[in-house]
Amino acid sequence: MVVAYHGAKFRGFAAQPGVRTVAGDIAKAVERVVRHRIEITCAGRTDAGVHAWGQVIHFDTEAAAVADLESLQRSCNKMLGPEIVVRYADVAPDGFDARRSATGRTYRYTILNTPTPDPFRARTSWHIEAPLDLSAMRLACDPLYGEHDFSSFCRKPPSAEASLVRVVRNAAWSDIGHRAVRFEITASSFCQQMVRAVVGTMVDVGLGRKRAGDIAAILRAGDRSRAGQLAPPHGLCLWDVNYPDFSSTLCGFAPVWRPRTDQEV
Amino acid sequence: MVVAYHGAKFRGFAAQPGVRTVAGDIAKAVERVVRHRIEITCAGRTDAGVHAWGQVIHFDTEAAAVADLESLQRSCNKMLGPEIVVRYADVAPDGFDARRSATGRTYRYTILNTPTPDPFRARTSWHIEAPLDLSAMRLACDPLYGEHDFSSFCRKPPSAEASLVRVVRNAAWSDIGHRAVRFEITASSFCQQMVRAVVGTMVDVGLGRKRAGDIAAILRAGDRSRAGQLAPPHGLCLWDVNYPDFSSTLCGFAPVWRPRTDQEV
Numbered sequence: 001m002v003v004a005y006h007g008a009k010f011r012g013f014a015a016q017p018g019v020r021t022v023a024g025d026i027a028k029a030v031e032r033v034v035r036h037r038i039e040i041t042c043a044g045r046t047d048a049g050v051h052a053w054g055q056v057i058h059f060d061t062e063a064a065a066v067a068d069l070e071s072l073q074r075s076c077n078k079m080l081g082p083e084i085v086v087r088y089a090d091v092a093p094d095g096f097d098a099r100r101s102a103t104g105r106t107y108r109y110t111i112l113n114t115p116t117p118d119p120f121r122a123r124t125s126w127h128i129e130a131p132l133d134l135s136a137m138r139l140a141c142d143p144l145y146g147e148h149d150f151s152s153f154c155r156k157p158p159s160a161e162a163s164l165v166r167v168v169r170n171a172a173w174s175d176i177g178h179r180a181v182r183f184e185i186t187a188s189s190f191c192q193q194m195v196r197a198v199v200g201t202m203v204d205v206g207l208g209r210k211r212a213g214d215i216a217a218i219l220r221a222g223d224r225s226r227a228g229q230l231a232p233p234h235g236l237c238l239w240d241v242n243y244p245d246f247s248s249t250l251c252g253f254a255p256v257w258r259p260r261t262d263q264e265v
Numbered sequence: 266m267v268v269a270y271h272g273a274k275f276r277g278f279a280a281q282p283g284v285r286t287v288a289g290d291i292a293k294a295v296e297r298v299v300r301h302r303i304e305i306t307c308a309g310r311t312d313a314g315v316h317a318w319g320q321v322i323h324f325d326t327e328a329a330a331v332a333d334l335e336s337l338q339r340s341c342n343k344m345l346g347p348e349i350v351v352r353y354a355d356v357a358p359d360g361f362d363a364r365r366s367a368t369g370r371t372y373r374y375t376i377l378n379t380p381t382p383d384p385f386r387a388r389t390s391w392h393i394e395a396p397l398d399l400s401a402m403r404l405a406c407d408p409l410y411g412e413h414d415f416s417s418f419c420r421k422p423p424s425a426e427a428s429l430v431r432v433v434r435n436a437a438w439s440d441i442g443h444r445a446v447r448f449e450i451t452a453s454s455f456c457q458q459m460v461r462a463v464v465g466t467m468v469d470v471g472l473g474r475k476r477a478g479d480i481a482a483i484l485r486a487g488d489r490s491r492a493g494q495l496a497p498p499h500g501l502c503l504w505d506v507n508y509p510d511f512s513s514t515l516c517g518f519a520p521v522w523r524p525r526t527d528q529e530v
Contacts, residue, residue: 006384051385073381082387116338119271120316120389122347 001026001073002088004053007233008123009083012048013055015040022046022084026057029079033072034063043102043241044190049233051124054087054106054240058098066091096243104169104242107195109183109235110176111203125180126199126235132206134173134181139212140205141171143219144185144198151222153198154191164191173202184239195236201228266291266338267353268320273388273499274348277313278320280305287311287349291322294344298337299328308367308506309455314498316389319352319371319505323363331356361508369434369507370455374448374464374500375441390445391464391500397471399438399446404477405470406436408484409450409463416487418463419456429456438467449504460501466493 005022015023023040030038038059046052066072073089080086095101110125112118117127147167154164170186183199201218204210210228218226270287280288288305295303303324311317331337338354345351360366375390377383382392412432419429435451448464466483469475475493483491 004384006387053385077381082382082384082392085382085384087381116342116352117347117350119269119347119350120318122271124385127347 001057001076001086001090003055003057003084003086005051005055005084006082006123007046007049007051010048012050013042013044013046013052022052022055023057025080025084026076027059029076030059030061030072032079033065033075034061035065036061036063041098043098044105044238046236046238047193047196047233050236050238051234052238055238056098056102056241056243058092058096098241101243102241103188103244104186105189105238106170106184106186106240106242107190108237108239109185109195109199109231110237111181111183111199111235112179113181114179121180123234124237126203126232128203128207130207132181132203133208134175134206136208136212137173137181137183137202137206140202140215141173143216144168144171148219149222150191150194150219152218152224152227153194153201154224155193156224157191166191166194171198186242193230196231196233197224197227199231199235203231204228266322266341266351266355268322268349268351269318270316270320270349271347271388272311272314272316275313277315278307278309278311278317287317287320288322290345290349291341292324294341295324295326295337297344298330298340299326300330301326301328306363308363309370309503311501311503312458312461312498315501315503316499317503320503321363321367321506321508323357323361363506366508367454367506368509369451369453370503371435371449371451371505371507372455372460373502373504374450374460374496375502376446376448376464376468376500377444378446379444386445388499389502391468391497393468393472395472397446397468398473399440399471401473401477402438402446402448402467402471405467405480406438408481409433409436413484414487415456415459415484417483417489417492418459418466419489420458421489422456431455431459436463451507458495461496461498462489462492464496464500468496469493 003026009020010022011019013022015021015027023042027038027040038061040057040059043056069089073086076086112121112125112127113132115129145168147165149165151164167188168185173181173183176182185195201210205212274285275287276284278287280286280292288307292303292305303326305322305324308321334354338351341351377386377390377392378397380394410433412430414430416429432453433450438446438448441447450460466475470477
């Protein structure tokens with residue numbers, strides 16, 4: 001399933017007992033249709049308050065109810081909408097795993113750079129009053145490209161051996177008009193809080209507190225305290241997931257929605 | 266003041282004891298700055314759940330605090346934001362009255378016409394799954410132009426003598442892209458629930474339940490039961506207010522924001 005959600009009311013994606021999570025809500029809805037417990041695997045575990053437009057999930061079932069995909073999608077959306085929406089549902093090919101089969105994830109981070117806040121964009125963008133130097137922020141993207149240890153930009157993982165090496169394929173700021181700027185970053189995968197730490201540090205560059213030339217050294221230092229503030233979660237959105245081997249199955253839905261480039265979240 | 270607000274959490278604009286309203290919240294904030302009670306007058310009283318981008322309000326004060334308008338605006342936004350935002354504040358010219366000086370109000374109503382809902386537009390648009398016939402809805406606008414008694418499209422006012430005659434200067438549907446359509450209507454003023462009743466009736470036309478040719482007869486009938494369903498409040502936004510005599514004062518802020526035509530609400 002490809003699912004979109006507004007993260008405001010959820011304690012993140014991953015199911016946790018006693019709190020409202022995206023996976024918890026989706027599982028409850030799907031379980032009412034398939035009539036057995038399911039385990040949900042997702043492409044990218046988003047933190048509390050983070051949104052998604054193109055999150056991909058899978059679960060195993062042999063229930064006959066799944067044969068009618070349109071009806072499954074409709075039932076789920078009735079129970080989950082409008083905070084969570086199943087945009088697409090299909091039977092995955094053999095061997096497909098929402099997390100392990102994914103070869104790339106794209107996140108978007110939106111900043112509203114206006115003197116006054118905006119009630120309609122407040123929940124999906126970070127409002128920054130002081131003017132940002134977008135050219136400096138663009139320069140700051142260069143050092144991120146390629147394979148790096150992102151320890152400086154990540155929350156320490158519980159297991160000390162977990163690698164924080166990631167491959168960034170694209171990282172760019174664009175002016176999306178209406179006084180908003182957007183950061184888009186594509187990588188093999190992300191470690192926890194990576195995009196928010198990168199954005200927070202780049203905002204420091206945009207505000208003149210750090211220089212674009214500092215980013216390479218911060219990255220090399222491998223020390224979280226060297227990077228900047230953590231950007232708030234509500235500006236972040238898991239935008240897209242890549243599955244090159246399964247493109248015919250999972251990307252069929254995409255062209256219809258692709259024109260929505262600069263306004264939806 | 267020109268104020269924008271997201272209507273979801275308010276029981277409408279007008280202050281009422283015991284419930285959260287836009288005027289109630291604004292008054293509380295302003296009163297903390299000017300240090301006396303104020304009475305707020307607005308250009309258009311929006312119902313519960315209705316949004317505003319260009320609501321105009323005025324209040325009387327002789328407090329010195331108002332001399333520093335930027336600081337007044339900033340203090341208010343700190344207390345009110347991001348649900349309510351003061352976009353502009355100025356000392357009004359003698360004789361200005363937010364309601365009585367206004368010669369026109371423009372409302373916008375947004376409909377998302379997609380097979381599945383959208384978590385990011387759900388709170389600012391009406392989601393309609395079945396495809397709408399936009400050409401028919403456009404034809405249905407014609408009979409609205411000019412001066413009419415809008416009894417068929419309004420909630421009965423408490424006083425039987427209150428006139429429901431209004432002058433509609435503009436009424437049009439446009440395709441704003443991304444599978445959304447928007448109704449924009451400008452009139453001298455509006456009676457209660459008028460835009461929502463008009464939109465609801467036009468959606469009946471768009472769904473083939475009524476014909477565009479029926480609108481003129483419904484209008485002539487002067488009978489609320491002849492019109493269609495009431496469109497939900499969350500698709501509606503008070504977009505702009507006209508003050509021709511005070512244009513230099515109140516419209517100075519506008520050009521900066523005008524480019525935002527089809528995405529903000």
